[in-house]
Amino acid sequence: MRTSLVRSAGEALRRRASSSATPSLAPSAHTLRRSYGSESTPERKVAVLGAAGGIGQPLSLLMKLNPLVSRLSLYDIAGTPGVAADVSHINTRAEVTGYASEEQLGLALEGSDVVIIPAGVPRKPGMTRDDLFNINAGIVKSLCTAIAKFCPHAIVNMISNPVNSTVPIAAEVFKKAGTYDEKKLFGVTTLDVLRAKTFYAGKAGSIPAATNVPVVGGHAGITILPLFSQATPASNLSTEDIKALTKRTQDGGTEVVEAKAGKGSATLSMAYAGAIFADACLKGLNGVPDIVECSFVQSSVTELPFFASKVRLGKNGVEEVLGLGPLSGYEKEGLENLKPELRASIEKGIKFAREN
Numbered sequence: 193m194r195t196s197l198v199r200s201a202g203e204a205l206r207r208r209a210s211s212s213a214t215p216s217l218a219p220s221a222h223t224l225r226r227s228y229g230s231e232s233t234p235e236r237k238v239a240v241l242g243a244a245g246g247i248g249q250p251l252s253l254l255m256k257l258n259p260l261v262s263r264l265s266l267y268d269i270a271g272t273p274g275v276a277a278d279v280s281h282i283n284t285r286a287e288v289t290g291y292a293s294e295e296q297l298g299l300a301l302e303g304s305d306v307v308i309i310p311a312g313v314p315r316k317p318g319m320t321r322d323d324l325f326n327i328n329a330g331i332v333k334s335l336c337t338a339i340a341k342f343c344p345h346a347i348v349n350m351i352s353n354p355v356n357s358t359v360p361i362a363a364e365v366f367k368k369a370g371t372y373d374e375k376k377l378f379g380v381t382t383l384d385v386l387r388a389k390t391f392y393a394g395k396a397g398s399i400p401a402a403t404n405v406p407v408v409g410g411h412a413g414i415t416i417l418p419l420f421s422q423a424t425p426a427s428n429l430s431t432e433d434i435k436a437l438t439k440r441t442q443d444g445g446t447e448v449v450e451a452k453a454g455k456g457s458a459t460l461s462m463a464y465a466g467a468i469f470a471d472a473c474l475k476g477l478n479g480v481p482d483i484v485e486c487s488f489v490q491s492s493v494t495e496l497p498f499f500a501s502k503v504r505l506g507k508n509g510v511e512e513v514l515g516l517g518p519l520s521g522y523e524k525e526g527l528e529n530l531k532p533e534l535r536a537s538i539e540k541g542i543k544f545a546r547e548n
């Protein structure tokens with residue numbers, strides 16, 4: 193069977209690696225202790241579901257490079273053996289295993305600390321994220337049913353769109369299975385944050401990597417609300433500039449979909465965003481203090497049951513959902529305007545999960 197070939201290739205590789213005199217490029221334990229502040233770096237299994245896709249492949253690569261990962265489980269319904277064999281040859285800590293069929297999903301998930309889900313169809317020009325609902329809702333539901341069964345305590349990073357609905361679907365599936373832990377379910381909105389930082393830095397003249405902009409709300413159109421009034425370093429951009437930056441951040445996904453002209457949506461920037469968010473979750477699990485990222489989570493920050501805002505990550509997932517902080521008049525207006533659409537998407541997800 194193709195997957196067992198991948199697994200034995202991995203085992204052979206490990207045997208060779210342990211007997212080889214080739215120096216490893218992986219960071220030493222000493223470096224890890226220094227970098228991550230804990231006594232020792234714990235074993236952590238990360239599973240990527242949809243690992244052979246446009247996001248899945250570069251995300252699998254980035255997770256293979258992450259020294260916090262000791263086991264990397266790659267699952268897809270098509271193309272996994274090649275991706276797993278390819279990634280497994282990189283001489284870093286994580287031991288890679290590929291799983292290529294639904295019967296192996298349990299093995300792929302068992303023992304996972306973090307499960308990242310980029311499985312599902314992407315947009316084409318002219319589509320909204322909600323147009324993906326009919327296909328992706330079912331995919332997410334079945335994957336989450338398996339998570340509830342095989343790794344009920346894992347942290348789940350939901351990338352599949354429409355995130356505003358797939359996260360509530362996951363929550364309902366977990367509730368039905370009796371495994372729901374609101375501290376462990378995250379909609380990945382990190383790409384919105386990266387875009388807001390990049391676009392703001394371009395206009396304000398700040399260093400992109402040293403720029404911070406919280407993005408709250410949800411992950412579709414006007415539900416994406418960048419809070420440029422809280423951007424650091426601060427700048428005195430005009431109201432017109434702020435409006436243009438807000439619109440560009442909200443339309444960032446569409447900008448990529450149109451540029452790709454039918455060949456999908458953001459994959460490389462999303463893989464980077466997914467890797468940053470997963471890394472933050474792993475650091476939180478490992479007890480690294482003060483890990484804060486924006487994410488779409490169960491929330492009481494507004495009257496909506498799910499909402500993206502800054503979240504402090506810890507050993508159990510969400511340690512604290514942080515409030516919105518002071519908003520400008522323009523942001524307050526944006527917040528009120530996004531609520532009906534976000535509520536409808538959340539309710540659509542809940543209804544789907546309850547009825548199917």
Ligand SMILES: NC(=O)c1ccc[n+]([C@@H]2O[C@H](COP(=O)([O-])OP(=O)(O)OC[C@H]3O[C@@H](n4cnc5c(N)ncnc54)[C@H](O)[C@@H]3O)[C@@H](O)[C@H]2O)c1
Nearest residue numbers: 242244245246247268269310311312313314351352353462
């Ligand atoms: N959250 C975000 O910011 C963000 C950003 C970009 C894309 N996305 C979303 O991520 C999803 C994936 O995008 P992509 O560009 O990687 O798409 P893609 O089509 O390139 O890859 C999707 C992969 O999922 C796999 N897949 C389908 N059904 C599966 C199942 N039941 N189990 C396991 N794997 C399955 C496919 O075989 C494929 O390899 C889309 O829904 C897209 O809209 C989200």
Ligand SMILES: O=C(O)C[C@H](O)C(=O)O
Nearest residue numbers: 315353444445446457458
């Ligand atoms: O825009 C999309 O469809 C993909 C993703 O949600 C994005 O923001 O790039």
